Structures are given as C-alpha cells and as structure tokens.
Amino acid sequence: MKKILAIALVAFIAVFSVFAGGASEEAPSTLKIGFIGPLTGDNANYGIRCSNAARLAINEINAAGGVNGMQLELIAEDSQGSVDRAISSYEKLAYTDNVVAIIGPVFTSPALAVAQRCFEDGVVMISPSATHKDVTALGDWVYRTVPSDSLQSEVAAHYFYEVLGYRNIACLYAMNDYSQGLAEGVEDTFTSLGGTITSMQTCMVGDRDFRTQLGEIRATNPEAIYIPNYTVEDAQILEQASQLGMNIPFLSSDGFSDPEIYNLAGDFTDGVIYVGPAQAEASTILVDFQAAYSEAYNGDAPDSFATNSYDATYILRDALTRVFENGGDLADIDAFRASVNDEVKATDDFEGANGIINFAANGDMVASQGVYDVEGTTPVYVGSFQVVDNHIVQVD
Amino acid sequence: MNTLIQYLQYFLNGITLGAIYALIALGYTMVYGILKFINFAHGDILMIGAYTGLFTYLALLGESTNAAWMLISFFIAMLVSMVFCAVLGMFIEKIAYKPLRNANRLAPLLSAIGVSFILSNGAAWMFGTQSRRFPYPFDDTPIVIAGLSITPHQILTIVVSIIMMIVLTSFVNKTRMGKAMRATSLDQPTSELMGIDVNRVISMTFAIGSALAAVGGILASFDFRVYASMGTMTGLKAFVAAVIGGIGNIQGAMLGGIILGILESVGAPLLGIPSALRDTIAFATLIIILLVKPDGILGKNEREKV
Numbered sequence: 001m002k003k004i005l006a007i008a009l010v011a012f013i014a015v016f017s018v019f020a021g022g023a024s025e026e027a028p029s030t031l032k033i034g035f036i037g038p039l040t041g042d043n044a045n046y047g048i049r050c051s052n053a054a055r056l057a058i059n060e061i062n063a064a065g066g067v068n069g070m071q072l073e074l075i076a077e078d079s080q081g082s083v084d085r086a087i088s089s090y091e092k093l094a095y096t097d098n099v100v101a102i103i104g105p106v107f108t109s110p111a112l113a114v115a116q117r118c119f120e121d122g123v124v125m126i127s128p129s130a131t132h133k134d135v136t137a138l139g140d141w142v143y144r145t146v147p148s149d150s151l152q153s154e155v156a157a158h159y160f161y162e163v164l165g166y167r168n169i170a171c172l173y174a175m176n177d178y179s180q181g182l183a184e185g186v187e188d189t190f191t192s193l194g195g196t197i198t199s200m201q202t203c204m205v206g207d208r209d210f211r212t213q214l215g216e217i218r219a220t221n222p223e224a225i226y227i228p229n230y231t232v233e234d235a236q237i238l239e240q241a242s243q244l245g246m247n248i249p250f251l252s253s254d255g256f257s258d259p260e261i262y263n264l265a266g267d268f269t270d271g272v273i274y275v276g277p278a279q280a281e282a283s284t285i286l287v288d289f290q291a292a293y294s295e296a297y298n299g300d301a302p303d304s305f306a307t308n309s310y311d312a313t314y315i316l317r318d319a320l321t322r323v324f325e326n327g328g329d330l331a332d333i334d335a336f337r338a339s340v341n342d343e344v345k346a347t348d349d350f351e352g353a354n355g356i357i358n359f360a361a362n363g364d365m366v367a368s369q370g371v372y373d374v375e376g377t378t379p380v381y382v383g384s385f386q387v388v389d390n391h392i393v394q395v396d
Numbered sequence: 397m398n399t400l401i402q403y404l405q406y407f408l409n410g411i412t413l414g415a416i417y418a419l420i421a422l423g424y425t426m427v428y429g430i431l432k433f434i435n436f437a438h439g440d441i442l443m444i445g446a447y448t449g450l451f452t453y454l455a456l457l458g459e460s461t462n463a464a465w466m467l468i469s470f471f472i473a474m475l476v477s478m479v480f481c482a483v484l485g486m487f488i489e490k491i492a493y494k495p496l497r498n499a500n501r502l503a504p505l506l507s508a509i510g511v512s513f514i515l516s517n518g519a520a521w522m523f524g525t526q527s528r529r530f531p532y533p534f535d536d537t538p539i540v541i542a543g544l545s546i547t548p549h550q551i552l553t554i555v556v557s558i559i560m561m562i563v564l565t566s567f568v569n570k571t572r573m574g575k576a577m578r579a580t581s582l583d584q585p586t587s588e589l590m591g592i593d594v595n596r597v598i599s600m601t602f603a604i605g606s607a608l609a610a611v612g613g614i615l616a617s618f619d620f621r622v623y624a625s626m627g628t629m630t631g632l633k634a635f636v637a638a639v640i641g642g643i644g645n646i647q648g649a650m651l652g653g654i655i656l657g658i659l660e661s662v663g664a665p666l667l668g669i670p671s672a673l674r675d676t677i678a679f680a681t682l683i684i685i686l687l688v689k690p691d692g693i694l695g696k697n698e699r700e701k702v
Contacts, residue, residue, distance in 0.1 A: 040525050042623060175672045202672035206629070208620040211409045212661050213671045219402050232527055236621075243538050244405070245545040264529060264621070 030073040031066075031330075033058070033316060034093035036114060037106035038081035042206070042232055045260045046305055047106050050128050051076040052297050053289075053306035054103050057313035060292070067317060068324035075099060079110050086110030087117065094123050098333050100320065101126065101340050103312050106305065108132040108177040115142045124340050126315065128308035131254065132181045136363040141341055143363040145308040145315070145354070147277065149178075152253065153185025153228075155369040155385050156275040158392040160186075160224070160251060161193045164273070169251070170199040170222040172213050172237060174229050182228035182253050198222040203233065210237045214244055228253035235264035242268050249273070257304040262377040269374045277304040277354060278370040278384040278395070286353040311352035318350065319343035368395045401543045406661040412550045413619070414657020415557035419612035420634035421641070421649035422564065423605030429581040429644040430601050433501070436508040437488060438609055439631015440515035441481050445610025446617040446626065447523060449477035450530050463534065470533035474614055478607035485606025486599045494595075512627075520624035530617040549618045560611060561650055564604070568646065573600060581644070636682050642695025651693060656681075 035054055037047030051074070058072045066072060075097050077089030086105045093099045094117070101124040105111040111130030118125040119138040126143045127135060133150040136142050160166045169190065173183035187197050198220035201213035214237070217225055225248055227237050234256060241248070254276035262269060279286070289310055293302045302310075320328075322343045328336050350357040358366045371382040384395040420442055427435045453473035457466060492511050496504045538545040568574035579587040580597045588594050612634075613627070620626055633656060641652025656678055663677035664670065685693065 040520065042525060042527060042625075044525055202670045204672050204675070207672075207674075209409070209413060209660075212406055212665060212674070215402050215405050216665055216671070219398065232621075243536070243545065243547045245538050245540045260526070264527065 030071050031320060032073050032075055032097050032099040033313070034097065034099035034102040034104075035074055035076040036079050036086055036089045036093070036102060036104035036110065037076070039076065039078035041080045043081050043107070043230055045231065045258055046129065046303070047079070047081070049258075049300070049303050049306040050104070050106055050309040052300075053128075053293060053302055053310040054313045056289075056293055056296050057310050057317070059296075061313075061317050067320045072317070079105055079107075081107050081110065083110050083113045086114055090114045090117055094121055099123070100330075100333075100337060101316050101344075103128065103309060103316070105130060108135065108181070111135050112177065118142055122334060122337055122341070124316075124337060124344055126312040126344070128312050129305035130178075132177045133185075139362050141363075143344055143359055143365075145312045145352075145357060145365055146254075146305065147367040147369060148364050149181045149185055151367065152275055152369055153182050154189050154387050155392065156182075156226075156251070156253070157186045157189035157193065157195075158387050159275060159371055159385060160226070161190060161195050162392045164224070166195065166223045168196045168198050168222045169224045169226055170201065170217040170220060171197060171226045171228075172201045172203065172210065172217060173227070174203050174205045174207070174233055176205050178255070179229050183226065186226055186228070205230075205233070207233070208236055209240070211240050211244060214241050214246060218244070218246055218248075222248065224249040224251050226251045228255065230255045231258050231260045231264065235261055238265045238268035238272070254304060257372070257379070259301050259303060266377045270376050272374040274372050274374070274379075276370050276372055277308070278368045279354075279381055283353060283355060285351065289353045307353045311350070311354055311357060314352060315344060315347055315350055315357065316340075319347065322346070398543075403662065403665075404544055406665065407658060408544065408546060408550070410658035410661030411654060412553050412657070413660060414637075414654035415554050416612050416616045416619075416630070416653075417634045417637045417656050418650045418653025419557050419560060419608050419615070420631065421638040421653045422561075422646065423609045424635050424638040425641070425643055425646060425649040426601050426605045428638070430577065430584075430598060431493075431497075431504075433493070433504050434508070434635065435493075435602075435605075436505065436631075437492075437511035437515060438605065439627030439634070440512045440519075441485060441606045441627070442609040442613035442616065442630065443519060443622075443624065443627035444484060444515060445477045445481045445606075445613035446530070446622045447519060448480045449473045449610065449614040450528065450617065450622050452476045453530075453533070466533040474611060477610040477614060481606040481610035482603035485602040485609075489599060489602040494598075516624050516627060523624065525624055527621040527623040530614070530622055532618065553615045553618070556611060556615060560608060564608070565646065567604075573597070577601060633678065636678065640682055640685050640692055642692030645692070645694045648692055648694035655693075
C-alpha cells in the first residue's frame with residue numbers, strides 16, 4: 001500500500017513538474033514589475049499609497065500601448081513593514097515571478113535587507129521612500145526616488161539653526177533605522193554648527209505613551225522638539241504634549257507628509273514645520289498625477305512617497321523601452337535585468353512629478369529639500385533648500 | 397522643586413496607565429482563581445470592547461454636538477460594550493474552553509491562544525488595521541495646577557476604575573453569587589457537592605472579567621487609540637500586573653496594575669536609562685518580584701481567591 005502511494009506521489013510530482021516546466025518556457029506576454037511594501041498593519045497607509053501610485057502609472061502606460069508592445073503587470077507583495085516578510089516577498093518576486101525590477105521596499109529596515117539581496121542576485125530595486133543613508137551604500141542595482149537621510153537631516157539641521165534661529169532643540173525618536181538615522185544626522189550637523197541638543201529621547205516603534213519622554217524633554221527647556229517618526233507615533237506625541245500643557249514648537253521629517261496625521265491629530269498639527277521632498281515648480285505632471293490618483297482611489301490624496309513611487313514606475317518604463325531598443329531579450333532574465341540596471345543608471349534629466357530626476361553614482365537621487373509649515377491641517381510650502389558651502393540656500 | 401513636579405507628573409501618568417492595567421488584570425486573575433488557567437484571549441476581548449464602544453458611541457452621537465448627550469452616549473456605549481463583551485466572553489468559554497475542562501492543562505491554554513488570533517485577525521479583516529481615534533466625549537483641555545497637568549480623560553479613567561473595583565469587591569464579598577465564586581475557587585468538587593452550579597459560576601466569572609476588559613479597552617483607547625492588535629501588548633502587561641500582585645487575588649491585580657503603570661512611567665528617568673527600555677524595566681521587575689516572592693505581592697496560598 002505504502003509503495004503504491006509512494007509511486008503515485010512520485011508520478012504526481014513528475015507530471016506536475018513537467019507542467020510547471022512547460023509553463024515557464026512559454027515566452028511571457030507581460031513585463032512583471034514587483035512591489036514590496038506594507039499593505040496591512042499600522043503603517044499600511046504608506047505601502048498602499050505607494051502601490052496605488054505604481055499601479056496608476058502602470059495602467060496609464062498600458063493604456064498607451066505598454067512597452068515594446070508588451071503590457072506591464074504590477075505584482076504587489078505585503079511586507080507588513082518587517083524585514084523577514086520583505087525577504088520572503090523578494091524571493092517570491094525574484095525567483096518565482098521573475099520580475100524585471102522591483103519598486104520598494106517602502107521602509108528603511110526592509111530596504112536595507114532587500115538591497116543586499118538585489119545586489120547579490122542582480123535585480124534592480126528602486127525604493128520610493130527608504131531614506132537611510134546606507135540603503136544605497138552597496139553602490140549598484142539599488143536606486144531611490146527619495147532623497148537620502150543624510151541630505152534631509154543636513155538641510156533640516158541647517159534650516160533649524162540658520163533660518164529658524166534655534167540654538168537648543170531636543171529630539172524624540174523611535175528606535176528604527178529611519179527615525180534614528182534622521183535624529184542622529186540632525187544631532188551631528190546641529191552640534192557642528194554650534195547648537196545644542198538638550199535631550200535625545202527614545203521610544204520603541206508601537207509605543208503609545210510618550211509622556212515620560214516629553215516630561216524629560218521639558219525639564220531641559222529646549223526651544224523646539226524634533227520628532228522624525230512615522231504618523232502614529234507623531235500623532236500621539238503631539239496630542240500628549242498638548243495634554244501636558246507643553247507649548248513648544250515641533251519639527252518633523254518627511255514621515256509627516258502623510259495626510260493620515262491630520263485624521264489622527266488634526267487638532268495639534270498647527271505650527272509644525274517639517275522638512276520633506278522638494279516640490280517641482282508648477283509641474284503639470286504633479287498636478288495631473290494628483291488629480292488622476294484622487295480620481296482612481298476614491299478621492300484619497302497621494303503622499304510624497306506615492307509621488308516618488310509614480311516617478312519610479314515611469315523611470316522603469318523609460319529604462320525598459322531603451323532596453324528593448326538595444327535588443328534586450330526576456331528569454332535570458334539575468335542579462336535582461338543587467339541591461340535594465342544599465343539603463344536606469346543612464347537616466348538623464350527624467351521629468352517626473354517631482355521635477356527633474358538624476359541619479360548620483362551610488363544610485364541616490366540628486367535633489368534639494370522642501371520645507372513645509374503646517375497651518376491648521378494644511379501644509380504650506382515654504383520653499384526648496386540646499387546646503388552649499390555649509391550654508392543653507394533657498395533654491396526657489 | 398522642578399524635579400519634584402516632574403516626577404509627580406510621571407507618577408500621575410503612571411497611575412492612569414496602571415488603572416487601565418488593573419481593570420484588565422482583574423479578568424486574568426478571576427479566571428485563574430477559578431479555573432487555574434490563563435485566558436490569553438482576554439487582551440483581545442478588550443480590543444473588541446474598544447471597537448464596540450467606539451462604533452456604538454459614534455452611532456448614538458450622529459451629528460450631535462450637545463455636551464450632555466455626548467457624555468450620556470459615552471456611558472451608554474460603555475454599557476453596550478460591557479454587555480456585548482460579557483456575552484462574547486461566556487460564548488468563548490462555552491465553545492473553546494468548556495469542552496476542554498478535563499483535558500490536559502495545556503489544551504485550554506492553546507485554545508485560548510487560538511481564540512486570541514481569531515479575534516485580532518478577524519478585527520483586522522473587518523475593521524482594517526489602521527488606528528482610529530476615540531473622540532473625547534467632553535472637552536479634554538488639560539487642567540494645570542502648579543505645573544502639574546491632568547486631563548479630564550485621565551480623571552475619568554481613574555474614577556471609573558475605582559468605581560468598577562469597588563463594585564466588584566462588594567459583589568464578590570457581599571452577594572450569594574460572590575460567595576459561590578469564592579467557594580468554587582477554593583474547592584471546585586466540594587462546592588459542586590454543596591449544590592453550587594459550578595458551570596454558572598464559571599460563566600459569570602467570564603462575563604464579569606470580559607465586561608471589565610471592555611471598560612479597560614474603552615479607557616485605554618483614549619491613550620492608545622483603537623486598533624486590531626491593541627490587546628496584545630496591553631493584555632500581556634495586564635497579565636504581568638496580575639502575576640506581580642499575586643494571580644488569583646483580586647486586590648493583588650489592582651495593586652499589580654498600579655505598580656506596573658507607575659514603574660513604566662517613573663522607572664526609566666529614575667534609573668537614567670533610555671525610555672525605549674521602559675518595558676524592559678517592567679518585565680525585569682516581574683522577574684525580581686517572582687524571585688523574591690513567587691506567589692506575587694499579595695499571593696498567599698491560604699488566602700481566599702476568586
């Protein structure tokens with residue numbers, strides 16, 4: 001009996017693998033692009049908006065005839081923002097789905113892990129939102145359409161010191177790569193300019209009670225508090241500071257650009273100044289994108305990362321077009337991916353929703369930073385800034 | 397002076413947190429007292445309680461901004477949520493724990509973990525995973541006295557918790573059902589022989605524990621917001637509070653909750669370590685207390701337990 005079962009099993013596997021083999025040899029009719037980001041969980045707002053923007057771009061591209069006559073297909077995998085899930089998402093996309101490139105991961109910690117794998121396997125990865133300076137440290141295969149933290153924290157510290165005139169600020173940040181990278185970057189630059197960080201307070205991701213940290217900060221009497229965290233933490237911090245009767249200005253980072261903050265803490269966002277993505281001047285692409293996004297997704301507004309994700313998809317479209325012009329052949333996926341890498345690297349003055357995009361040699365985006373001042377629940381754009389010769393300069 | 401006020405503020409925040417932990421810890425401790433079993437789904441009951449309260453409150457409130465009606469709706473919502481969770485608690489006991497009452501002691505524990513996953517994943521599926529605000533049913537402007545600030549919702553939390561604990565204590569000590577509960581926790585087979593309907597007592601225990609969790613969940617959502625996994629960490633901490641106080645002992649659960657809340661708020665600045673490690677302090681304290689006094693602070697074997 002056991003023998004028959006074993007034989008049946010072997011036969012079944014054999015037949016099944018013949019079918020599977022047969023299927024993979026067929027020339028694929030679509031160009032698959034992978035997406036990795038949190039689609040469920042507390043930070044799903046970031047991942048959903050980014051994947052929505054990529055899907056919107058792909059639908060537009062397909063409606064316009066696709067690339068080289070082939071339709072694009074987005075395969076979105078849920079990382080829940082965790083490293084191990086991001087890695088298994090990556091393995092599915094790279095080995096099973098045979099994607100030509102990956103957009104994401106959305107968060108820094110998963111991006112650091114997936115970047116290493118992309119580098120080893122030779123798969124192009126473009127993150128719309130992972131800002132840690134080390135994400136592109138490997139130098140090849142890994143790109144991003146969001147400015148690096150080192151750039152963001154440098155501009156932020158200069159803006160706080162030179163423009164706002166603060167000399168004593170405190171930081172309250174979560175122990176993750178994103179928040180810690182920004183907080184420490186601001187600390188370095190701010191102190192080197194002659195300012196003082198009166199207190200560096202920490203919390204864990206998922207903490208909901210920040211009153212002790214805020215009390216510690218209040219005791220050091222800073223002029224402002226820098227909170228480079230994700231929406232949920234920032235919302236709690238703002239509300240609890242108000243409950244403690246603290247009347248201190250808050251400064252934040254691009255994590256604050258997600259409109260979810262106004263749902264969670266709309267009463268407390270007035271006066272927050274945050275450094276985020278620079279806005280291209282009067283870009284019709286941006287206006288069109290925002291309108292199209294809003295129409296496609298029930299009036300929801302895209303955040304800055306979604307805009308980056310939209311640009312990343314079009315950068316890939318352009319690169320894929322050039323790959324086919326140079327005779328790229330999908331039959332050899334490794335060679336195809338290598339030429340995608342060459343063409344993404346060769347991106348020259350790409351005109352996207354965020355303005356002109358070029359990549360530096362390490363894959364970082366060349367960019368200035370935007371400063372926003374929140375009035376009530378509306379972020380007002382102050383301008384674009386760059387640090388030149390250790391001084392902050394307004395670009396437009 | 398300034399430092400004194402600063403620490404008084406931490407202390408005050410700690411008491412509010414602790415009151416919530418205490419309410420939830422009561423559910424763990426009562427069930428343990430009677431069945432000698434840790435109901436790990438208890439934390440998720442508090443999450444269901446918070447959602448039920450939130451939705452009932454929003455439905456009752458509608459477009460109204462009348463201050464009195466807001467407060468009335470809030471208390472009605474709390475009542476609805478308590479009843480709903482009480483029924484849910486009894487239902488879970490009937491289908492997931494009762495059939496396993498005579499099985500290996502690990503079986504109901506695993507069943508409880510299973511129920512916990514079903515509840516939290518079910519909520520994530522039905523309500524989404526984003527955090528929701530529980531709107532304050534009153535003006536939550538903080539009251540500042542001599543640099544010490546307390547918000548109306550913190551006062552509400554403390555007052556409601558105290559009332560609940562007084563009601564529970566007198567219920568257990570003064571009523572026939574309370575007496576039956578105490579008897580069952582002391583010796584189940586003998587109580588049965590004396591004519592106590594043990595099944596009813598157990599159902600009642602789950603109902604009361606779950607109703608208290610509903611209140612805890614609603615009060616917690618002011619500080620923590622409402623989300624599908626809110627019961628996991630809060631439930632775990634309430635469990636720790638129950639063990640610190642002496643599991644199976646009602647006064648112990650209250651004391652343990654308050655101690656844990658204060659430790660969390662005051663511990664990190666007092667020891668001068670990063671606040672990110674506040675949970676480490678709480679759990680390290682648990683280990684120390686268990687090493688010194690394995691039965692918890694108020695846990696004595698001869699003491700009456702419920």
